[in-house]
Amino acid sequence: MKPNIFKLATKELSQDGFFTWLIQWADNTYIQHNQQLNETAKDFVRLLLDETSDYQIKKVEAGRQWNNIDIWAEVNDEYAIIIEDKTNTGEHSEQLERYKQIAKNHYKNKKHKLAFVYIKTGNESSSTLQEVKKKGYSTIDRKAILNVFNKREVSNDIYNDFKEYMTAIEEQTNSYTKFENIISDWKAGEGFFMKLQELISESTDWGYVSNPTGGFLGFWYHWNGIEECSIYIQIENSFDYGIKLMLKVSDWEPSTDLLYEILEEIEPFAKKNGISITKPDRYRAGATSTLAIVENAFTVDNEGNLELEKFIRTLKALEKTVDEYCDEINTSRNKSSM
Structure with a gap:
């Protein structure tokens, strides 16, 4: 297997960068550069918004680390998405409540609908994820992300490295059927x-x-x-x-x-x-x-x-x-x- 950058860049900041990059690709401007990546990015944004496949995405802006918020995005001047992005750690220090209030204050005089999303690519107890939902965040796990990624083939090394990395974690997690794997x-x-x-x-x-x-x-x-x-x-x-x-x-x-x-x-x-x-x-x-x-x-x-x-x-x-x-x-x- 060829070297994979995400096996080396395992910090949450690296994952923040990937997801921000992917969201930016959903803007219509980038269809001409890579149509498959643009369509996949749009599907990913629809997943974040819990929108149907016929929801049209034209304009997207996204960035990182605004007021310590991992990722922010604005879609069609209609939605503002606030994302807390996690690999293997959980939420702490009332950060979700704090980021939610920051966003509400910032957008109180704007027309944007707010969407609060908790992305978790590592494994987490369903019990703690329920606590996240109680705080007004939708949760998106690795399986949901891979469902989007597996819709079509995309020619892009960065994207495919991340997809392969997520797929390997999913397969590793599902290998529990063998008892030896559970204890090793x-x-x-x-x-x-x-x-x-x-x-x-x-x-x-x-x-x-x-x-x-x-x-x-x-x-x-x-x-x-x-x-x-x-x-x-x-x-x-x-x-x-x-x-x-x-x-x-x-x-x-x-x-x-x-x-x-x-x-x-x-x-x-x-x-x-x-x-x-x-x-x-x-x-x-x-x-x-x-x-x-x-x-x-x-x-x-x-x-x-x-x-x-x-x-x-x-x-x-x-x-x-x-x-x-x-x-x-x-x-x-x-x-x-x-």
Whole structure:
């Protein structure tokens, strides 16, 4: 494979430059220079505006770093687009609210309709993306961008380098079907968690968690609890150190004695639901602590593919274990207090 500039220029500023350049190509002036690139740029602008394919684009201006806003664009003297562009980081420091207010103040006496867009070419939890939407931004992911890029062939080295770079990340993310990829490749690990978010109907979240041993990629959901603590499900992917499905506790007065007590009480519920749980090598009482690890949670077929349907059934059994245990403990305590 030939050298690709975007494998070297991985900073968000480089991506800002590409998207600004692409938006500028949507102006009618540039049809004569490269019609395919102009049409693709127009499709990309329509994606940003959530406009239909028959929306005519004639005049486009775009630039970078206006009042710290990553990318701005004006279309047909009708729309103003404010873009927050992200690779692998998330939004922070109330920047979305701040940029929105700057734009509203600037355009308050102008006729432009405002469009606020959050572009994310890396992977991000659907939970955090929902928070972005609540702030009045539409979200555009890598898959949506590639859908535009794959409509036609374009003869331009810069454009094709970026398209190839995005395609490689997408393929890497989707390689989670092979279990070995999940535990060896960060993007595949993220892809696995993104797939779980599609398959699990309740609220879930995932992200990087730092710790003294180098951190891990974590997925957590299904909170329940008893008087002494909250109990929830977590998947901890430490890559070189393996991946584990576990029960965690939080919102408690840390105590290893309590961990032993709960483990003894919850084990019969796990067994009834067809799963085997065991204590970690060592109990550590902290703000959050591992209560139990599910044995043989991840199975593969003869070709090394993760048996995803079986894993989902294991999650359902673990959810049921947590709920039945908490219901039993809380009900019995309520009765004894009456």
